[in-house]
Amino acid sequence: MRELFHEIASTLRNNKLRTALTGFAVSWGIFLLICLLGAGNGLMNSFMGNMEDYISQSITVEGWRTSKPYAGYQEGRIIQLDQQDIRYTKGTQWEGIIENVSSSTTSQSATLSLNGKTVNGWLMGVMPDYMEQQKLKLAAGRFINPADIRENGKVIVISAAQAKELLPGEPAGIIGKWINLGAIPFRVVGVYHTDERDYRRTTPVPYSTYKVIYDSSDKIESITFNVNGPQTLEQHQAFEKAYGSGIKRLHSIAPDDNRGIWINNGYTDNMQMNKASRLIRRALWILGILTLISGIVGVSNIMLITVKERTHEFGIRKAIGARPGEILKLIIAESITITAIFGYIGMFIGMVACQIMDKTVGQRAVDLGVEKIQMLVNPTVGLDIALEATLLLIIAGTLAGAIPAWKAARVKPIEALRAE
Amino acid sequence: MLIELKGVHKTYNNGQPLHVLKGIDLNIEKGEFVSIMGASGSGKSTLLNILGILDNYDEGTYHLAGTLIKDLSERQAADYRNRMIGFVFQSFNLISFKTAVENVELPLYYQGVSRKERHAKAMEYLEKLGLTDWSHHFPNEMSGGQKQRVAIARALITQPQIILADEPTGALDSKTSVEVMQLLKRLNQEDGITIIVVTHESGVANETDKIIHIKDGIIGEIEENTRHTAWDGPMMK
Incomplete structure (x- = not known):
């Protein structure tokens, strides 16, 4: 291993400018990736942080306004929940599923x-x-x-x-x-x-x-409860439908009228937010990787030139007993080394940029009139992303080196010795 | 018998088929100092490449130290070259960004010998060839004769069955050529190393004990030359 690095170090030393120019493309790609992910994290932290204060793991049901005529009633009727809805909610059919039922008055x-x-x-x-x-x-x-x-x-x-x-x-x-x-x-x-x-x-x-x-009537404004059982989004939707149909029946609301009652499901809100944040993060990764590809193509290109220039040397190595695998290893290791070193430089600068972002934009709050929102909350990347990026760099380096290395390993020793 | 070739044929198919070797039969004993002579295009380089397992042949058999060398994978060929054959080239073929000692070490690196051990061994061979002071110099800091001696040290370090020297004096002046040939002769006499030199110079061939003439892809005359009387001129023209 040490030998390999010694070999690589000497070739890189001999081609400083070329190595630096190639490496810059990789650094730039990783820098942008880290900045994108950092800013993305900041936005999401801000978004989630603001939302988390309001979203609780519970379901709240409120009366709303019907949108369809049904059972002799006109549309546009305001639905008022009352004690019979509480009895329904606490009823045996929901035993084990609905718990902690509470309500608030008008x-x-x-x-x-x-x-x-x-x-x-x-x-x-x-x-x-x-x-x-x-x-x-x-x-x-x-x-x-x-x-x-x-x-x-x-x-x-x-x-x-x-x-x-x-x-x-x-x-x-x-x-x-x-x-x-x-x-x-x-x-x-x-x-x-x-x-x-x-x-x-x-x-x-x-x-x-x-x-x-x-208010001495038995009217209530809302019913709030926790549920036990539904896990996935689909299960929650099925639960909401089943539960809602009972309420609709009590108030003579059309079964297909989605406006008559309002079910605010904190569980699925959370799920959807998590899903959204996953999507955003994935989109940022894809953008970052696309940027990185130009860097990888650069490394691959340079490795091809290197292989061409060093064909004679590979001929010598093969003549004195280097197996094709050794040549392959040498090129891929060199490719990974270039990618990793410059990738880490880019990652480091990217993380510094994220810190700067945190100290400047991250401290600023935008006043929306009714409330103030901090645009970026902690726009930095964690160790997990650094590790993922390292893995990405190794894969990228291997990919960049693969074709040139394969070409170098395949060339016949006598042809390679003839090359100048 | 160290080297045994029977009916070896080789045809190159670059556009027009070119029949280069037309049935080579050749035996070389252990400890011999042999030269292969021929004009350019006679097939001597092709023969050397086949002997050195750098190229394959179409027909016949080639046994090296009892092992049939035929249809080897690249990997096997590399291993055989590493352990059985030492190459000395006309243009030295040293790696320019490695020092003399690193160049000499390289074959042992491919055998997986530890860094310390191969360094010690490389220094030993450089000393044997009088290059101790030059061990940490790069090839471009050395003269042609010194470079060829480094190359010879690299060929010797794995203690191969044979040394194959392809025009070893081709890039050297006459004085240095004489020194290199004397060095090869000394290695043959003192250490009993089998050496095959390919050359088109009669003077160089005359230094060897047996001269194999090759012409138009077949072996011609085989001269016994233990008294070195095949040529009465100076070694180099």
Whole structure:
């Protein structure tokens, strides 16, 4: 092995300019590949990072507006979910599949006030599971608990943004304070975390409290639950169809009306996002590899010239006992060496470029008015990509060297000795 | 019998078929110092290539040290060349980017001998040929005679059955030619190495013990020349 590298080093030394020019094409290809993948990762991290805050592993069902006339009803009817839907969801036919069923009441806007300061909120009666299902993160205090539900407690959870407007300072400062919703005082038990790009204004109160004070009907706004069983996208779609048909029957919605109810499936949203990110990543790899191909063709070309120039030398080697395989090995190893050395230079520069990208564009957030989005989050490539790229380089080097090496190995020694 | 050729024919098919060797019968014993003489186009180079397993033949048989050399794969041919034959060429055929000692080592590299061992052996042979001081020089830093001695060291290092020298003095001046032929003679006498020299120079052939004349693809006269009286002029014209 050491011999082989010694041999290769001496030939490369003898052809410095040529080696450098060839190597540049490979470096450039790998550099672009790494930059593309880095930027792609950054975009995806940003996209996924922003989405992850909202997508939970649960399914939420809400009433919507029908789009087809059915059973004597006109189209355009607004569907209102109620307790019978909960009973259906909790029913025996879904036992083992649907769990943690919770619901939220209808909702209404409200004005929260404290010491003369006011802020808008969106009042909703919820169950304790709501926090997990909506991916709320507490900044202070606690969320509504089963005791609040049982006792119809006049407690409320507000967002950090609302807390700040009502009482400047740390969110914890408002815990325990009584704020007025219209004329009714509620005690703040928790503040959930929001950042500048967050526009949520929902102010959850206990489900039972809301029912008593604001809406004594059995109407509900949404049903949220976890499922156990469906794994693939197809299974989820089949589940949604089967589950949805029951709800449709309860509300006399046409079986083929896709608008009557809205099923928001967090599981499949995640799957589709993962699928999208896989597709993006694959597209970037393909682009990068296409760029790299020009570099590989360059190496192959140079190796062909090298082989032609060194035909006489190969004749000598064969005459003194080099097997064809030795010649083959020599050329392919040389090709891999050129590709690998310059590939690594390109990879290194590419990674530096990714770091620069991270420090500049990556730190900038784009203001979309309602929220701010960081365009690139950590636009760098990991060790896995470095390893994959190494593998790619070795394959590329082998491919680039294959035809020239085969030509060199095949030439007859007397013909090779005759060549000048 | 070290070399035994029986009815060897060779035809080149480059457009027009060219019948180069028309039934060669040749025996060479171990320890002989032989020259093959002939004009250009007589088939002597083809014969040498066949003897050196660089080329194949169409008919007949060729036994080298008891082994039938026929229809070998490239790989087998390479192994036989490596272990049984040492080549000395007219144009030296040293690898330009390798030093003298690296050139001499190369056949052992293809045998898989360790770096240390082959280096020691190469130095030993260079010393034998008086080139110790030149071992780390590149071929373009050496004279023709020195280069040919490096080539001879490379041919000797695997301790082959035969040394095949193709016009070994062809690129050398007369003084150096004499030195090289004397070196080959000494290797034959002192170490008992079988040497076959191909030449068209009568003076060079006269240095050998047996002269095989080849003409139009067949063996002509075989001169016994142990007294070196085949030529009375100077060795080089």
